[in-house]
Amino acid sequence: MDKRELKRLEKTLFAMLSRQPDAFGIVLDEGGWVFIKELHPALMKEAGFSHITPRGLTQFFSLYRPEKFEWQENHVRVKPELQSSDLTIYKEATPPELLFVSIRPKAHAHVIVRGLYPGSNKNWIVLSTEKGMALKIGRRRDRDPVIAEVMALKSSKAGVVFRRAGKVLFLVEGLDPQWMDIPPLPPVREKDKHRKLKSGEAGPVGKKTPKGIAPRLEQIGAFVLHDTPSHIVSSGLDKRKKNKKSRDRDPEWKKGRRNRKKYAKKQNAHMISKIWYLYYMCNRLFPLCILTLTFILLSSPISAMMSIEEEQEMRDKLLRMVESQVPLIKDPEIVGYVSGVGQKVLDQVNGKFFDYEFFVIQDEGLNAFAMPGGLVFVHTGLLEVIDTENELLCVLAHEIGHVQGRHIARRMERMQRINIATAAMAIAGLFLGQGQVGSAIFATSGALNASIALKYSRTDEEEADRRAYQWICKAGYDPRGLLTVLKKMRKYRWLGTSAIPNYLSTHPVDSVRTTYLEDLWNREQCVQKFPEDLFRLRKIQVKAKVLTHDPMVMMKYYKQELNITPDDIFLLYGLALSFLAAREYDKALKTYDNLVSSTPERPEFEVDQGRACFTAGRYQKAISIIGPYSKRHPGDSTAKFFLARAYLEQGKPAEALPILKILKQSWPDPPSIYLQLGRCFAALEKQGDAHYYFYRHYKAIGNQQSAQYHKDKAMKLLPANSELYKDLKCDKNQENPLNKIED
Template identity: 30%
Template sequence: MRKLYFKIFSYLFVVFFSFHQLSYALLTLPEEEKIGKQVLQELSSKVEFIQDVELVAYINSIGKLLTEKGVDFSPFKFRFYLIKDDTFNAFSVPGGYIFLNSGIFESIETEEELAGIMAHEIAHNLCRHVAKRLESIKRMQVAITAATLAAILLGGGKAAEAVGITSSAFAETKLLAYSRADEEEADRTGFQILTKAGYSPWGMVRIMEKLSKKSKFAVELNYKYLLTHPLPQERLTYLISLARKYGSNKGSSSIISSDSYYFKRLTIKATVISKDPADLVLKYKEELKIKDDPWIKYSLALALSQQRFFKEAISEMKKALKELPPKPYFLLDLAEIYLNSGDYQRALTVIEGIKFSEGSKKLFEKIVYLKIQYLKAKALAETSRLFQAYEIFNSLKGNNILENDPYFYFYFGRICSRINKDGEAHFYFGKYYELKGDYKTAYFHYKKALSFLSKEDKMYNEVEKSIKYLKKDK
């Protein structure tokens, strides 16, 4: 992964250099948008994104809260992506693209800590710090630039070292580290975003305090975040002074996940998805020998399911549910194990037995309801009740916390194709590939969608807009 980040930021340099061979002006907004799209494309071919609809919706919900309430104006539409990686890292690239590693969940204790990290990355984007760093890189000597380009073409490693530069040294000292001024500006802007959105800024202080204790061992602990976001004691002192300025310690620690059990459940789910399930199964079984804890049983059930040991996973989940509070979202986890095991009817039985109100005003419950409907539609589709599944997906497609989830559109496209709604199927497959950064395949599906749709169809105009968006950077 470390070589990947070197390649990505080096790649940013190449794109930038190609735009500005003569000019030293800062990147224009269209150029930043183009770079962001191209980096997403590069990332999508190298890393795996989290597919869990609930975790993705949760991240998008926090992101939307921060950008819609905390940001007065942005030239970009912000997009949030959750990378399947068990290390602690978050970064932004030009054009409003924010990436988080799922490993972050293992280190946070509250939603406001997560919001603090996200607000900080949003701030870097708004302040256009990456664009400014690219300008600085361009001003380097030609020899260094040539070495950088050679390292990209040769793929890093010994070949890159042969041209006089190591990927790790260059990445850490020249490409990845924000300046102190950048960090202080992002801290100030991030605090403003947090408080306007309704979060206490102290969550950001707490997570940075935790990271500060690890900063001396960033390389050994594989904390990539600390390689790009230096945390000297002076900055921590500055953060505390900002927190005192921008808010008291009485702010809400959780706005989306106002149920503490719900938040803990999400952190466990993200951790289990991120790590090797075989290692986790051994770990949790050893822990259960020492302590009889329902959360450990719950974690073990998820890890066993990841390993596809469904019978044992169901048994452990049922044990955990007897001891955990009777929350509807725990039943969803049992239903999902049944679904993944191929027992679709039993999954449906569990889902349909969940008592839950669609009209809840609590934000986390809206996400839970979305997950209920999502799993129900998948189970219906697998039991050949395709039109019922289609109606559910069709009712969910306007939900703004799903609009950046490519896998939602992938499953919707599959259902449409099975009931001969070919125009819609190609449109949703196009959305899937666009959100994954595969613009060539997205363009193909959008063009195919037009061949099946009539100009009177409302979707026809949506497809044309999508094609226009993809063509503008060609």
């Protein structure tokens, strides 16, 4: 939500909880509190707020922290100094002649017999002077509530105490059925007459019901109540008892029952003998079965899995699909951190099939997945909840285990008549779900069926876990991080968008999996050898949080948190990032100045300060900050990248070009490097080289038309003996997989 919508929501909630709560059908407790689960249904009925979920309302109070409210876990109130004390003082009052109350349909029969009393977590029954308000309150729990009339004035004279809660609501501690005019029970449907009753549910004539609960009948008055409601007279029940007694006295019926029992015993004995015979034959013939199976396997060729080259071809198609469907984080610091952790695992892998690449998806879900060809994806939601680098390394090791085990390729081997394009669409559908381009992914039934068949099995999960366990130990980390991450994924499985399946839907997790991981630890314990850089992880988490949330909300959140803990440098860093995301550049630069001056022992913040200057268009200041830092820290590729870009914007392509050439091999976002190299060569009037790198840029982002244009231009302008020309001549344009969909 933008700032205007947040203000409108705050204004509406303030009116609901401070001015006229009864006009919205809300009753506050003595302290002015109301539960979120009671406030949310009332808010949804207001115009413009039907899209807000209970979780969204909770996040509004927990993150936005509106100044007029106090929030505690699952309930909220307006601050006492802003609320009238009369709103929570419910004085005794004489009610009008009639009041209205809503009854849940499943409690209809119970109320007819016992009356209406509050539940275990409520103190009052809420009544209304208007039938429409009673219906509005009732529809928050049931679609079709039952509305009963209460003879309020008459019952008040008989001693029932009513309390006024605003203009249209009254409260009462309980009502006997004699003071209510309750509509009759609806007729029983034919299919419900023979349905098995649940505990406490009323039923038709002839059905046994718990004591004190009236049966559900065709009409009111078809049963007789004695002194206590527990005695329910039913002619059908007496008739059934009478039939049972006469049947037990019939000798023919008893003889038939004995014969049926003898036949059942004979059949059971015959079945047991068959089972023992099969068990005996299996033991005798087991060696022969093994020899026969071995002969078949050795004499017939095994169908080969998808080749490495085919999987590499599929990798490029999959990457285009992912980039077209989900937002990827391009921030070099975040992507570089994930890639660095993943590289620690890859250093322990022998015989890697592919060149692995790591990507970060902007999504709140706790998810990570790997695609064929070495593509590994991590969601920002997972980055935000992990506590250590060890947990991230364990997740990446597991996903690399799936790729090295070639589990998708194995499953494709069992599927007949499926080509590379259909397989790519099936895999994308499995991991990405049906987002904005979901209709294109599942355009064919072949892709849909293939997606269902490609899900990981429990055997795949165990193999990936065992591979990951060995790599984690070799890297000097703690493999118990696999268990801690699984517990978090179970706890927060509801997070994320509905367009992308969560981790548990593609990776089966059960007690067996956690058990064998614990057994592995008991057999092969390994201790973490290297200290973790928690500062860098915390910095990455703050940046990911700001990038994936509304900057206006984050500004409000960090300001309020800084009032409580002003010395927290990460809160100050988050505030600076929020200002920058909201394009309030002066405030962002001022906050960065405070951050850098207060943390001289952390030069990493200087790079962020220089990036902020670059974003604000102050390129000379960015060069003056990042230039000296880059000389002191030559290994920081992020600083070099933005230094080169600042040089380029200042009209100094000659200074930017050597830096970009160095970064070309290691930068985590190749399209951005190709674009800046193309701009450099264009500024240096080397048109052939410029078109070459523009071609590389557009090809990497999937724009085939622009890529072909720049390729043709480059081949005309480049010398025929140059390396770039030879590279273009050998290179083949790859089609966008969404353009060709085959069954």
